[in-house]
Amino acid sequence: GAKWSYNGPDGEHNWSSNYPFCGGAFQSPIDFQTHLLRYDSNLPPIQVQNYNLSTNEQLTLSNNGHSVQLSLPSHMYISSLPHRYSAAQLHFHWGSYNLLTGSEHTVNGKQFAGEMHVVHFNSDKYPNISMAVDKHDGLAVLGVFIEIGEFNPAFEKFFKYMNGIKYRNQKIQVPAFNIRALLPAHLDEYYRYDGSLTTPPCYPSVLWTVFRRPVTISRKQFLALATALYASYAQESATVPLHGNYRKPQLADNRVVLVSFKD
Ligand SMILES: NS(=O)(=O)c1c(F)c(F)c(S(=O)(=O)CCO)c(N[C@H]2CCCc3ccccc32)c1F
Numbered sequence: 122g123a124k125w126s127y128n129g130p131d132g133e134h135n136w137s138s139n140y141p142f143c144g145g146a147f148q149s150p151i152d153f154q155t156h157l158l159r160y161d162s163n164l165p166p167i168q169v170q171n172y173n174l175s176t177n178e179q180l181t182l183s184n185n186g187h188s189v190q191l192s193l194p195s196h197m198y199i200s201s202l203p204h205r206y207s208a209a210q211l212h213f214h215w216g217s218y219n220l221l222t223g224s225e226h227t228v229n230g231k232q233f234a235g236e237m238h239v240v241h242f243n244s245d246k247y248p249n250i251s252m253a254v255d256k257h258d259g260l261a262v263l264g265v266f267i268e269i270g271e272f273n274p275a276f277e278k279f280f281k282y283m284n285g286i287k288y289r290n291q292k293i294q295v296p297a298f299n300i301r302a303l304l305p306a307h308l309d310e311y312y313r314y315d316g317s318l319t320t321p322p323c324y325p326s327v328l329w330t331v332f333r334r335p336v337t338i339s340r341k342q343f344l345a346l347a348t349a350l351y352a353s354y355a356q357e358s359a360t361v362p363l364h365g366n367y368r369k370p371q372l373a374d375n376r377v378v379l380v381s382f383k384d
């Protein structure tokens with residue numbers, strides 16, 4: 122499809138000229154404002170299966186020019202939703218080395234340092250993510266806020282390889298590890314709403330689950346994420362740093378955000 126970026130002439134204000142859904146309804150991310158929230162006692166803790174991958178499996182770590190992404194095997198899935206949602210990939214959104222504000226979803230206007238998304242597709246109904254990506258019940262994405270704090274050994278399992286994918290379309294194989302360790306300890310408190318991909322083509326096909334509790338990575342780890350990658354190709358002389366890859370919060374319109382927590 123047509124090229125897009127997070128700033129300049131191909132920035133988010135012009136996405137809808139090549140990707141009409143980006144100017145449509147049910148867009149993501151949104152700001153979780155207290156008055157939009159409604160407690161729903163029927164929201165169960167999120168349950169994931171087969172996230173504890175064995176180290177003799179290999180995952181593809183790649184720089185797709187928009188984010189750093191880690192491919193995930195489809196035998197990993199979410200089991201607590203109405204359909205089985207099988208994993209496809211995880212990726213990140215972040216600010217820049219001196220702007221610790223790069224999350225996509227926000228809470229009463231507060232932006233976190235970054236945000237991780239674990240993308241799943243409805244494998245009960247669709248054979249692969251490409252067939253699911255534009256269907257109303259096609260995708261389920263788990264969102265995890267990232268804050269600066271304690272060093273995070275789980276993230277280090279692939280952060281340490283990022284110098285191998287500095288440029289766009291570079292990819293390397295990395296040993297698999299326990300993906301559950303990237304999620305918060307408790308999966309019972311989360312925001313839930315119907316939304317979209319936060320990048321073009323912005324299909325309104327995502328059941329969003331954003332956990333209330335952030336995970337922490339160290340400042341050094343965050344700097345590595347925010348400074349290691351380029352959106353440009355290796356052979357290009359003009360390098361374009363890959364940072365600030367987050368979409369601004371979109372209008373909630375009259376969407377309600379369900380929450381699994383009371384206080
Ligand atoms: N924030 S977000 O909405 O979760 C989100 C991103 F921000 C994001 F950058 C990506 S991308 O890395 O593929 C780059 C541009 O699509 C995705 N990819 C998804 C949806 C598009 C098709 C596809 C195919 C295979 C695997 C994953 C995906 C994405 F879903």
Ligand SMILES: [Zn+2]
Binds near residue numbers: 212214319
């Ligand atoms: Zn994302």
